[in-house]
Amino acid sequence: RSGVLYYLRKLAQxxxxxxxxxxxxxxxDVNRVG
Structure with missing residues (x-):
């Protein structure tokens, strides 16, 4: 179960x-155009 939490945290990062x-x-890109 803690593995899922670790995976979610890694994914969010x-x-x-x-x-x-x-x-x-x-x-x-905006700076280059503007």
Missing amino acids: EVREMIIYNVTILNS
Whole structure:
């Protein structure tokens, strides 16, 4: 059961990093266009 919690926490961390990465790419694109 604790394995599921560990998996969810790991998944949430990866999703958060992916979102931050995408936001950074978006911001750099906006800065380049603007």
